[in-house]
Amino acid sequence: MIFLIPLRDLKxxxxxxxDQLTEADIVATLRAEHPTLFTAARxxxxxxxxxxEFTEPAAxxxxxxxxxxxxxSQRCRQGEYQKAVGILERVIELDPSSVPAYRNxxxxxxxLRQTERARQYLVEAAxxxxxxxxxYVVLGNALVRTPGKRDAAAGLLGKAHExxxxxxxxxxxxxxxxxxxxxxxxxxxWFEKALAVKPDFANAHxxxxxxxxxxxxxxxxxxxxDRLFADxxxxxxxxxxxxxxxxxxxxxxxxQQANTHREASLAGVRDYLATVxxxxxFPVKEEWADFPENFAAQTQMAxxxxxxxxxxxxxxxxxxxxxxxxxxxEATHIALESEARAVGCNRWFVTTAETRSAxxxxxxxxxxxxGRQQAHPDQLAxxxxxxxxxxTAFVFNCAADMVIEARxxxxxxxxxxxxxxxxxxxxxxxxxxxxxxxxxxxxxxRIRTVNDTLNATMALFLRDLSKxxxxxxxxYKAFNCLPKAERLYAAYRDAAAQGNxxxxxxxxxxxxxxxxxxxxxxxxxxDSGATGAQTISADAAQASVxxxxxxxxxxxxxxxxxxxxxxxxxxEDTIRQIATEAALKGASGLDLNSxxxxxxxxxxxxxxxxxxxxxxxxxxxxxxINPGSDVGVxxxxxxxxxxxxxxxxxx
Numbered sequence: 199m200i201f202l203i204p205l206r207d208l209k210x211x212x213x214x215x216x217d218q219l220t221e222a223d224i225v226a227t228l229r230a231e232h233p234t235l236f237t238a239a240r241x242x243x244x245x246x247x248x249x250x251e252f253t254e255p256a257a258x259x260x261x262x263x264x265x266x267x268x269x270x271s272q273r274c275r276q277g278e279y280q281k282a283v284g285i286l287e288r289v290i291e292l293d294p295s296s297v298p299a300y301r302n303x304x305x306x307x308x309x310l311r312q313t314e315r316a317r318q319y320l321v322e323a324a325x326x327x328x329x330x331x332x333x334y335v336v337l338g339n340a341l342v343r344t345p346g347k348r349d350a351a352a353g354l355l356g357k358a359h360e361x362x363x364x365x366x367x368x369x370x371x372x373x374x375x376x377x378x379x380x381x382x383x384x385x386x387x388w389f390e391k392a393l394a395v396k397p398d399f400a401n402a403h404x405x406x407x408x409x410x411x412x413x414x415x416x417x418x419x420x421x422x423x424d425r426l427f428a429d430x431x432x433x434x435x436x437x438x439x440x441x442x443x444x445x446x447x448x449x450x451x452x453x454q455q456a457n458t459h460r461e462a463s464l465a466g467v468r469d470y471l472a473t474v475x476x477x478x479x480f481p482v483k484e485e486w487a488d489f490p491e492n493f494a495a496q497t498q499m500a501x502x503x504x505x506x507x508x509x510x511x512x513x514x515x516x517x518x519x520x521x522x523x524x525x526x527x528e529a530t531h532i533a534l535e536s537e538a539r540a541v542g543c544n545r546w547f548v549t550t551a552e553t554r555s556a557x558x559x560x561x562x563x564x565x566x567x568x569g570r571q572q573a574h575p576d577q578l579a580x581x582x583x584x585x586x587x588x589x590t591a592f593v594f595n596c597a598a599d600m601v602i603e604a605r606x607x608x609x610x611x612x613x614x615x616x617x618x619x620x621x622x623x624x625x626x627x628x629x630x631x632x633x634x635x636x637x638x639x640x641x642x643x644r645i646r647t648v649n650d651t652l653n654a655t656m657a658l659f660l661r662d663l664s665k666x667x668x669x670x671x672x673x674y675k676a677f678n679c680l681p682k683a684e685r686l687y688a689a690y691r692d693a694a695a696q697g698n699x700x701x702x703x704x705x706x707x708x709x710x711x712x713x714x715x716x717x718x719x720x721x722x723x724x725d726s727g728a729t730g731a732q733t734i735s736a737d738a739a740q741a742s743v744x745x746x747x748x749x750x751x752x753x754x755x756x757x758x759x760x761x762x763x764x765x766x767x768x769x770e771d772t773i774r775q776i777a778t779e780a781a782l783k784g785a786s787g788l789d790l791n792s793x794x795x796x797x798x799x800x801x802x803x804x805x806x807x808x809x810x811x812x813x814x815x816x817x818x819x820x821x822x823i824n825p826g827s828d829v830g831v832x833x834x835x836x837x838x839x840x841x842x843x844x845x846x847x848x849x
Contacts, residue, residue: 199295201250201326205243224248235322238294250326252295263292263299271302279306297326301333308340316340331365334358339371348378366392370402373409382409398429400437404444416451423448427666448667449622456615460519466612467526474529475508478536482508482529489513490751490790490810494624497528499535501725508532515791520620523606526613530602534703535725543701544725547594549587557590557719558582564642571639571846577838581640584839589645590719596652597706600659600690605698607663622668625660628653629673631752636759636843647682648714650674654683659690686710749790749810750835757811758833758840761818763847764802770823776801777819780812781829788813 205216205224216224221243228248229236240251255263266289273282286303289296304320307313317337324333334354341351352375358368373388389406392399403426410419426444456463475481480500487496494516498509510528512521538544558565561582569578606617631637632653638646654674661669674680693706704722711717765773779799788809795806799815807815813831820827821837833840 199252199254201252201295203248203250203325203328205246205248207325207328232318232322232325234290234318235294235300235325255293259292263289263296266292267296267299267302270306271298274302274306277309279309282306283310295326297323297330300326301330304333305336308336313340313344329361331358331362331368334361335365335367335371339374342371342374342378348375351375364395366396366399366402369395370399370405373402373405377405377409382413385409400426400440400444403429404440404447407444408447411447411451416455420448420451423451423667424665427669445667445669448664449619452615452618452667456519456619459612459615460522463519463522463613463616466610467522467529470526470610471529474533474536477540478508478532480506480508482510482532484510484512484525486514487511488747488790490749490754493751494524495528497531499532501539513791515789517619517623519616520623523613523617523620526606526610526617527599527602530605531598534598534602534700538701538704539725541700543704545701545704546723546725547707547720548723549590549720553719553721554583554586554590557586557716561642561644564644568640568642577842580838581842582642584835585641585645586719589648590716592649592652593711593714593716593719594707596656596686597690597710598703599656601694601698601703601706603659603663604694618664618668621660621663625657625668625670628656629670632677633673634752634756636756636847637752640839640843640846646677647679648716650677650679651682651686651714652710654679655686655690658683658687682713686713689713747830748832748835749813750833754810754814754833755836755840755843757814758818758837759843759847760811761815762840762844764815765818765822766848768801772801773819773822777816777823780816780819783812784816784829 216227219227224243225236225241228241236250238252240249242249254260266285270282270285270289273279273285283303283306286299286306289299290303293299300319300323304316304318304323307316307319310316317340320333320337324330324337335358338351338354338358341347341354344351352372355368355371355375358365359372362368369388369392373385373392376382376385376388386406386409389402389409392402393406396402403422407419407422407426410416410422423444426441471482478500489496489511490513494513496511498505498511500506500508503509510525512524516524535544565578565582603617603621606613610617632650641649654671654677657670657674661671671680674683689709690706693702693709696702708717711719765776768776776799779801783797783799790810790813793808795808795811797807797809797812798804799807799812813829814833817827817829817831817833817837820829
């Protein structure tokens with residue numbers, strides 16, 4: 199096999215002045231600079247052309263080299279670059295003329311930041327195939343990141359574009375050069391040329407969006423990102439990284455736009471609340487409350503509380519302007535019930551002792567299995583009730599929330615950016631809780647399945663609502679719930695296509711429950727106009743009967759478990775000292791919404807605690823030395839579960 203290389207092309211890759219060398223010296227220089235390539239071949243120089251001749255490998259060797267080449271290339275696509283290197287080096291040993299092996303090996307080494315070794319193999323790939331633009335692109339991209347090498351990078355990328363004027367990668371990289379030079383308009387031209395050749399080119403979509411955002415053209419940048427999420431496809435780890443960067447840029451733009459338009463979005467929400475007040479016949483009031491982290495709001499409807507107004511209570515410290523969305527969301531719960539009441543079809547979602555008992559009875563084998571791992575089986579029943587109540591409320595809220603969010607997106611476009619950053623935060627929290635192994639171990643499989651499926655359904659909905667920008671669907675693949683979630687989401691889409699009749703969400707809730715086989719977990723209570731003290735409603739499904747100083751968040755539960763872990767093995771006197779010191783620090787007030795760790799206790803050295811962590815430690819300490827002590831906040835809903843989880847960890 200013979201390769202012919204124009205001598206002029208070698209000048210791009212050698213430090214020697216080839217024009218001053220004899221043909222014999224040129225051959226010696228090439229062998230010295232590229233021993234892997236030229237030592238295994240016969241090399242000669244004639245009339246400005248370098249001839250490289252390799253001995254054809256035996257058929258068996260050629261077959262093995264081809265097999266390993268495919269294996270090494272697959273490792274590269276999967277991002278397993280270290281494994282790919284060894285495989286591709288073996289390919290070159292078997293077949294020194296394998297251009298793809300040199301190219302892929304150079305790329306893998308470049309990803310591993312072994313720039314000099316990578317350069318060697320990429321140069322050799324370019325020497326063997328002077329018509330291939332790809333090695334020039336990779337080499338040029340590497341030099342872009344090297345101080346003082348921008349012009350050299352431009353030369354290599356220009357060569358790549360010369361070799362293949364329709365290579366989108368070369369054009370994308372030339373755009374990157376222009377960005378480095380600060381020439382954003384020129385960069386945009388190159389990105390647009392690349393997209394003209396390859397409309398689904400994720401890198402160019404992202405690059406163009408980034409350039410537009412840098413110029414303050416946020417709407418145009420958002421439109422470009424929407425095209426990326428709609429047309430682009432994740433093919434390997436490198437394209438996955440581009441999508442991740444694009445989604446982060448989308449979030450940054452959404453946050454910037456939400457901040458810019460915060461006054462307009464708040465005014466829009468205020469007008470929306472006025473409309474809800476007029477239609478429901480009761481004014482909507484709001485107040486800030488000391489809710490724990492991961493608890494956004496609580497809504498008290500006038501007809502359920504026997505009041506002359508609705509009350510929406512928002513967690514102090516909820517991010518601004520994301521709380522505009524939470525306020526509008528809660529108001530929409532009121533609007534939906536009001537509209538259903540107006541036509542006589544409103545009803546209330548209720549969990550009774552009978553429905554709860556029947557549901558838990560069906561899970562007895564799993565509950566007994568969990569119970570055998572617990573030190574306090576008497577507390578197991580309380581934990582199971584809490585888990586069941588939460589899952590049942592989620593059946594209601596998942597369906598209702600999708601109806602609400604779609605309505606807000608349609609009717610309050612001024613709120614869209616605040617809505618997206620708020621939903622993004624909630625989606626992240628859902629993934630964290632769903633993935634928490636301690637919680638999963640203590641949750642019956644039936645309840646896990648319900649929660650996993652509903653969370654995945656919400657992820658599918660959010661992905662579509664954000665046009666692909668906020669995509670958490672992949673986080674639920676490990677739980678084998680996506681096929682069920684897709685069926686639930688299809689049911690939602692079918693319902694949405696039929697319009698927005700009052701009370702429509704109730705039918706959707708029943709459909710979700712039927713597909714999840716949990717229709718017996720709740721009953722519907724007719725709305726007779728009486729105070730609904732036993733009902734579960736909206737996002738505040740259970741919180742509506744919880745005092746304002748009740749804390750029952752997943753974060754608090756885990757802090758209580760951590761507190762019990764910290765107290766293990768300590769004497770009663772030490773625990774009393776910890777409780778006293780914590781109480782003294784708490785006497786001046788604790789910010790339960792801040793995640794900043796600013797509190798220090800002498801028993802734990804320099805370790806810093808947040809306000810909520812300190813409060814949980816105070817509660818656990820007092821319960822150790824004086825069970826039943828009151829620290830001013832009610833942990834009764836989660837304290838038994840925390841004790842159970844702590845006992846399980848010890849085992």
